[in-house]
Amino acid sequence: MDHPVVPLGQPRAERVDAARNRRRLLNTAREMIAEVGAEKVTMDGLAERAGLGKGTVFRRFRTRAGVFHALLDEDERAFQEQVLYGPPPLGPGADPAERLIAYGRARIAFLLERHALARAALDRAQPIPAGEAVFSPAHIRVLLRQARPDCPDSDSLALQLAAALEGPILLYLVMPERAEATRHFERLADSWQVLVQGVCRT
Amino acid sequence: MDHPVVPLGQPRAERVDAARNRRRLLNTAREMIAEVGAEKVTMDGLAERAGLGKGTVFRRFRTRAGVFHALLDEDERAFQEQVLYGPPPLGPGADPAERLIAYGRARIAFLLERHALARAALDRAQPIPAGEAVFSPAHIRVLLRQARPDCPDSDSLALQLAAALEGPILLYLVMPERAEATRHFERLADSWQVLVQGVCRT
Numbered sequence: 306m307d308h309p310v311v312p313l314g315q316p317r318a319e320r321v322d323a324a325r326n327r328r329r330l331l332n333t334a335r336e337m338i339a340e341v342g343a344e345k346v347t348m349d350g351l352a353e354r355a356g357l358g359k360g361t362v363f364r365r366f367r368t369r370a371g372v373f374h375a376l377l378d379e380d381e382r383a384f385q386e387q388v389l390y391g392p393p394p395l396g397p398g399a400d401p402a403e404r405l406i407a408y409g410r411a412r413i414a415f416l417l418e419r420h421a422l423a424r425a426a427l428d429r430a431q432p433i434p435a436g437e438a439v440f441s442p443a444h445i446r447v448l449l450r451q452a453r454p455d456c457p458d459s460d461s462l463a464l465q466l467a468a469a470l471e472g473p474i475l476l477y478l479v480m481p482e483r484a485e486a487t488r489h490f491e492r493l494a495d496s497w498q499v500l501v502q503g504v505c506r507t
Numbered sequence: 508m509d510h511p512v513v514p515l516g517q518p519r520a521e522r523v524d525a526a527r528n529r530r531r532l533l534n535t536a537r538e539m540i541a542e543v544g545a546e547k548v549t550m551d552g553l554a555e556r557a558g559l560g561k562g563t564v565f566r567r568f569r570t571r572a573g574v575f576h577a578l579l580d581e582d583e584r585a586f587q588e589q590v591l592y593g594p595p596p597l598g599p600g601a602d603p604a605e606r607l608i609a610y611g612r613a614r615i616a617f618l619l620e621r622h623a624l625a626r627a628a629l630d631r632a633q634p635i636p637a638g639e640a641v642f643s644p645a646h647i648r649v650l651l652r653q654a655r656p657d658c659p660d661s662d663s664l665a666l667q668l669a670a671a672l673e674g675p676i677l678l679y680l681v682m683p684e685r686a687e688a689t690r691h692f693e694r695l696a697d698s699w700q701v702l703v704q705g706v707c708r709t
Contacts, residue, residue, distance in 0.1 A: 457698070458697055458701075461694045465672070468674025468675050472674035473670050495663065497667065503707075
């Protein structure tokens, strides 16, 4: 194939730069969140600390919420990898009902640990990005079919179980911050187990 | 209309007028929704058909979403009255597990019937008004305590069951309209029963 002389080289270098800048901005954002908390991270502060221009930050993430969204996205991929390829009982190899319980416990811990991040990623001008929460229903459905092959409608039941798992924490995102509410939600892991044991009749 | 002479009478007459206008606007909105669908109801059209000024409509409801919100609020009160004082198994008198199943079925039907209304009441500039959805968790908790007095944490479990019940339909509100999704959600009533029977071990 004929390669045109100059123009193609330039974009490739730009793409490499773009990826490097994105990586640097995300790492810097994580450092800042660990030090001062997600609420205090600003686009200006992020640009300054990363030694990049403000325009670069806006070009990569568009909004402040976009930065947190990208961080959550990275974490979500790592979480899903643990579920799909990690050790049992979260990963493959354990009894399906056990895996369902382990999934709920891991998911609740994951969501609670990222609560400030998720709140910061929530763009208040936009509705909750519901369409993105597709992993939990899909994973729960697979395990439910194995745990209860007689289940009349595992699609609907998986949707309801996923809502039971993520709904209370998701709704809490848009409610006022309250310490006791966080403690309350930690108890969700135990009642998730009651729910799964009931449905799987173990 | 007679206007009282003394200044104190004036606000009372205004309040009577305000209540009457509000009633007339809500009734007119219901007629229009039945005829042309919620999406096609505008503040201008509502004012014109009710024979009231545009300013009156805005003063009563502030936004177009506010009109639908007021209608939902009326319906919600009537629904709760059926649950608290109506005939069993939805109302008092039946076995608690049976009441839980009846509650879920009635609630799903209620939410699906009002889906266009709820979508129209959703102010896209605001997050989902999560704090208002407090009746379902409270009612489910009461019945759950009766059905499973041994339940280790009925608060958390009630929160999860309420999310299982309302979450899928609530999330669907912010997703694109799809006919097959509505059909799918009608199956939620059956899987709600599976969920309750599992938890109540009936």
